[in-house]
Each structure stands twice: as C-alpha cells, then as structure tokens.
Amino acid sequence: MKSLVLTVFVLLFSTACNKQQYGQCAAPNDHLRVMYKSASSLNPFSHAFCILCNPTLEPNDYSTWAREMGATSPPNSPDGFHPCLYVYDPTRSEEGIDTLNMCVRLACDGEGDFSDMVSESNGNFDLSSILER
Numbered sequence: 001m002k003s004l005v006l007t008v009f010v011l012l013f014s015t016a017c018n019k020q021q022y023g024q025c026a027a028p029n030d031h032l033r034v035m036y037k038s039a040s041s042l043n044p045f046s047h048a049f050c051i052l053c054n055p056t057l058e059p060n061d062y063s064t065w066a067r068e069m070g071a072t073s074p075p076n077s078p079d080g081f082h083p084c085l086y087v088y089d090p091t092r093s094e095e096g097i098d099t100l101n102m103c104v105r106l107a108c109d110g111e112g113d114f115s116d117m118v119s120e121s122n123g124n125f126d127l128s129s130i131l132e133r
Contacts, residue, residue: 019037020037020125021100023035033054034103050102051086052114053083055131057083070114071116073116080121082119083117087103087106089106
C-alpha cells in the first residue's frame with residue numbers, strides 16, 4: 001500500500017512539473033502555432049517536445065505541407081494525424097530543445113529539423129488549444 005501511494009504521488013507531481021507552453025510565429029507565418037513541453041525532471045526517460053502546427057490546413061493538405069517542411073515520412077492519409085510536425089534542433093541532438101523561445105525560433109525560422117507528423121493518439125500532450133480555428 002505504501003508503494004502505491006508513493007507511485008501515485010510521483011505521477012501526480014511529475015505531471016505538474018512540466019506544463020505545456022505555447023507560441024506563435026511572426027507574420028507572414030502568424031497562422032503557425034508552436035507547442036513546447038519540457039522534459040520531466042522526475043522521469044529519466046522523458047524528453048522535451050517541440051511541435052509546429054498549421055491549423056489552417058485541410059486534411060488533404062497535411063502530407064503536402066509536411067513534405068514542403070522537410071518531414072522525413074509524411075503519411076499517405078491524414079487519418080489519425082494532426083496538422084503538426086515534431087521539431088528537433090539539428091545542432092543539439094543529444095541535449096534537445098530546452099526552452100519555448102528555442103522551440104519557436106527553430107520552428108518558425110525554419111532552422112529546425114522537421115520530422116514525422118503528430119498522431120492524434122499521442123498521450124504526451126494536448127494540442128487542442130492551438131488547433132482550434
């Protein structure tokens with residue numbers, strides 16, 4: 001019982017420590033939104049997330065946009081995906097992205113590496129607030 005209480009406490013505390021932060025690209029790309037979530041300091045297996053979203057896209061345009069951004073493997077079908085890409089820092093593969101400002105710069109200025117599209121079934125973050133049109 002004691003270990004169960006401790007596990008619940010750790011899970012609750014770890015989710016409170018790494019909140020999502022949001023940004024927006026400057027004009028002319030001010031339709032693009034950014035979400036950053038830092039790694040959990042309590043979970044040694046967690047990592048930060050930097051995500052760029054284009055909520056103006058229609059589902060049929062997801063793959064085309066992903067290819068234009070340099071995504072590695074856009075899906076053939078938009079089913080099950082958000083109009084969002086994971087963003088990585090090409091110069092810091094080991095450390096990753098550690099601030100919202102860094103995430104916005106990499107995502108909005110096109111300096112980041114854009115990877116795969118974000119699945120609707122991800123459980124690590126919530127993109128609903130930046131995907132609303």
